Amino acid sequence: MYEFGAGKSAIRTVFEETCALREQGRTDFWDFSIGNPYVPAPPKVNETIREVLGQYAPIDLHGYPPNNGWPATRAAVAKNLNERFSTNYSMGDVVMTGGCAGAITATICALTTAGEDIIVITPYFPEYRMYIQAWKCKCIEVPSEPETFQLDIDAIKKAITPCTRMVIVNTPNNPTGAVYSEESLRALGDVLREASKRYQKTIYLLSDEPYREICYDGAQNPWVADCYENTIVCYSWSKSLSLPGERVGYALVPPTVTNHSMVYDALLGAQRAVNTITNSLFTRVIERCVDLPAPVEEYERKRKIIYEGLKEIGYEVVRPQGAFYLWLKCLEEDDHSFCRRAAAEQHLFLVESTDFGCSGWARISYACSDETLSTSLPAFKRLFDSYGGYQW
Template sequence: MQANNSMSVEFSSVREQAREEYEKFLGTFLRDSPVVARRGDPKVADLVFGDPHDPSLSGIAEALHAAVDVSADLGYRYLHHLPEAREAATDALSQRTGLNFESDDLFLNTGAFSGLVCCLQALCDPGSEALYLSPPWFYYRSMIKSVGAIPKGVDLNPEDWGLPLDAIKSAIGPKTSAVLINSPHNPSGKVLSDEELSALAEILTEASRRLGREIPIISDEAYSRIVFDQAHAPTPARHYAATIVLYTYGKTLLAPSLRMGYMALAPGFPDSARMRRMFDAIQPMGGWLLPTCIGQRALPQLENLCVDLEQIKRRRDHLVSALREGGYRVVPAEGTFYMLVDSPDPDDIAFSLYLESRDVLVLPGSVLETPGTFRVSLTASDRMIEQAAEVFRKGYTPESPK
């Protein structure tokens, strides 16, 4: 039977608004940009996304192979939270932060991406507001809208990407359901200090008291181990009990398709028993947002691995030197795989095409709610970094040949 072409399907209005938000920033870029079309070309220096361009850590394959062997014997079964995986993650998080996280309060998931989905579904109602730091990771706004909530951005200080405490205080209101922070911060590379996070906790404590309810922090700590000048990034969980920590192994291992991480309730999280039940329900309802049995069995070994931070730092220093030599303004990244650079052409989309014509691919800042900038990734290979550095050293010469 043929469909009646005079009728149409009625889509979810909430999801439609989220799709439009996605299209406005990332979606159109991925579908239509000549920059994306050049990815995979062996002639280009690809600095667009945080993908690996070098062989992966050998320990990843070793851990996964061992887990496959165990799974072949025990069966590829559903695992909610394998105790030894949960305990390994909890022990490492507690050691890193100096806090006593409980394994029952840590929920393994398919990365910080799915952790954010779970948190937004648990905390936000349609019409509520979720605060986030701008420039944001390019999925934040559409993900907030996907649960019917209203994304409300607070601009970081562009001089050093510092936390705008007064602006956050002013932005909190009766509709605020959660505050989403990201440190180390993608796309700027900023690592928020312990002092900044303590001051944020004071603001939220006062606002929670005023509103008569806790305002939780969703702390996206995907890059907590990708820092260059300290052992790890500070966490707001040290200062504010109503914090949910999100973490992913995909960044630490530079293996994003592994899709494995967790969300963890800070010690003393209010209504923790209720939140546990919420996550226990949301994870399967959301489409089984838990790692595979192979991933969970491999996790204790994977926990001990980390990408070569010295190599990433050398690439950062090399690009910073080349960019400054070419007259670009850049704040050196303190962590993550990224840096934001001021575009010499206010039209950052046009400038990304200028660089593309010179075989250098970058992410325009307009995709990140920050027009007039562009983001570079430090996960490009050494060859790509040097190729891009040569172009940056020459400065912006729009009328000159390639």
């Protein structure tokens, strides 16, 4: 009771600080806090909204769709996946949801029992902890590989117990930008298959994929559900179509999932119980926009500015392979202290790493203008010089 409101995410804390500055009319700062896509939604999205407004009677457009979304939309999603990943999904595998977060919370609600363990890979999107705790499960943190931030398969293997019900992976990764290799995902699949057998229960893999299409250097994110049969895929168009405020995504239950129809129904029931149902208008819009490409080149250009700029100054930074976050090693060990100093002295608003499950790092969301990125570099340089380089 009351507990969920007690804490505020580190991301939102910094975001609110910068919002307050904006309200004061201040512009002399750099806001790297929230993953609010900077690239605007493609013009076709607004065109399609206008189109459906003319095409449907208000009762059909704004009325109740089935809780899992209109069949035509679910069919369009399945078709799009099948074309891209040589899969064989149907509308009966797709539940439309209020964003990817809605898909995750409904999946956890549907497939876990209070007291079970859910494994997350550090550093991880801090909201996972809330989604997990909401259903009275335990959030078990397992570190990724130190240098590459790839999956540490042995560490995951060791963390699995008879209480484990689920593992959450997020590739491309927020906050490190790592894209997990297909090889390591297949190895994870082997581990989960073996553990499910050993403990005579299904251990689910939840694949959180809002950045799926935002991969650099021509790479493609592996299709995680190919690597393990009991994968639930959670997706949203928040990042690929720059629609984070519109809460539109889906959960996919591939036909390979054990007791498929029971799992699908559980998910649908869970989303009805918690009301992470997406809105009708955007379901129609997505149906017509599902094939639009994500603005990969634009984020790739931004990555280059910030990654190369910071590296040149002397910062230790992880080269992002996807998503739009840069993971930067703090100049002192205490990430809170470092981020406070960056904000106070240089007006650089970064998110400290402790909330992500590890210390000594800061997250930079580079979903901002090229100008914000390039003009921030002299401030980063002054910060570096004021520390005299790395102090630990």
